[in-house]
Amino acid sequence: MQVMRRRKFCYFCENKIHFVDYKDERLLRRFVNERGKIIPRRVTGNCARHQRKTTRGIKRARIMAIMAFESESFR
Amino acid sequence: MRVYDTTFIINPQTDDSLIDQSVRSVADLITGNGGRIINEDRMGTRRLAYQIEDLTQGYYTTFIFEGPSSILPILDRHFKLGESFMRHLTIVYDGDLSAFTPKETEVIAPIERKSTPAPGAAAMTPTEPTPPASDTMAEAAPPIADTEVEAEVASPVADPVESTPAEEQAPEKPPPSAPAEEAPPAQKEPPGYDEEDEL
Numbered sequence A: 001m002q003v004m005r006r007r008k009f010c011y012f013c014e015n016k017i018h019f020v021d022y023k024d025e026r027l028l029r030r031f032v033n034e035r036g037k038i039i040p041r042r043v044t045g046n047c048a049r050h051q052r053k054t055t056r057g058i059k060r061a062r063i064m065a066i067m068a069f070e071s072e073s074f075r
Numbered sequence B: 001m002r003v004y005d006t007t008f009i010i011n012p013q014t015d016d017s018l019i020d021q022s023v024r025s026v027a028d029l030i031t032g033n034g035g036r037i038i039n040e041d042r043m044g045t046r047r048l049a050y051q052i053e054d055l056t057q058g059y060y061t062t063f064i065f066e067g068p069s070s071i072l073p074i075l076d077r078h079f080k081l082g083e084s085f086m087r088h089l090t091i092v093y094d095g096d097l098s099a100f101t102p103k104e105t106e107v108i109a110p111i112e113r114k115s116t117p118a119p120g121a122a123a124m125t126p127t128e129p130t131p132p133a134s135d136t137m138a139e140a141a142p143p144i145a146d147t148e149v150e151a152e153v154a155s156p157v158a159d160p161v162e163s164t165p166a167e168e169q170a171p172e173k174p175p176p177s178a179p180a181e182e183a184p185p186a187q188k189e190p191p192g193y194d195e196e197d198e199l
Helices: A011-015 A025-029 A048-063 B016-032 B071-081 B119-127 B135-163 B177-188
Strands: B002-010 B036-052 B055-067 B085-092
Touching: A011 A048, A025 A048, A048 B085, B002 B016, B002 B036, B002 B071, B016 B036, B016 B055, B016 B071, B055 B085, B071 B085
Parallel strands: none
Antiparallel strands: B002 B055, B002 B085, B036 B055
């Protein structure tokens, strides 16, 4: 059975975003699931470099209470 | 010198004057220790993602500044000792600074001026050299007339030099009375308005 491959392009490389600002909650929320956990790059399609930057930004945002460490899961 | 980004959260339940005082204290600390503030962003009161010290909101402020690394421990100590600061974070800023630098005015082509002589010069040449009516008058008048002539001759020459630079875009202004008289009548009633329609 053939599995459809998801798109595999890096959002930051496509839009030429070099700096991932931890204060930009809207942008970072795309890379976090419903429970607030960071989505792996095999799902998001990020390149390794930007995945590291995104992770760093999300962790900083969590420290500054811009994003939650863990949000309530929908049941 | 490196560019740093420091963000801190202030208790929003304090007075506005105290919040402003706290922000100013951080700015003064940066500038007083050899730093230069590039951008100040007061994000205002925001909802916190989780409770901090039983508070659900916080006043966020960000400073992007350039300075020596010796500022960082001083800044850190200031945040730790200050009672109104809930959280703080200082990082090395890697972003684009062009958004914070003032943009230079665009160079636009200079306005082509018509080759009409300046009004002062036209009035000057035939009339200004006052012919001496009498000997006594001629003795008294010329010094003043000469200076006036020189001043009036200088001004039309100076005007083109001052106004030709390409950056100055403003065209020659019409007499001040004309626009004031013309504008109000045009704005009184919008087009298509009739009083009879209301009735």
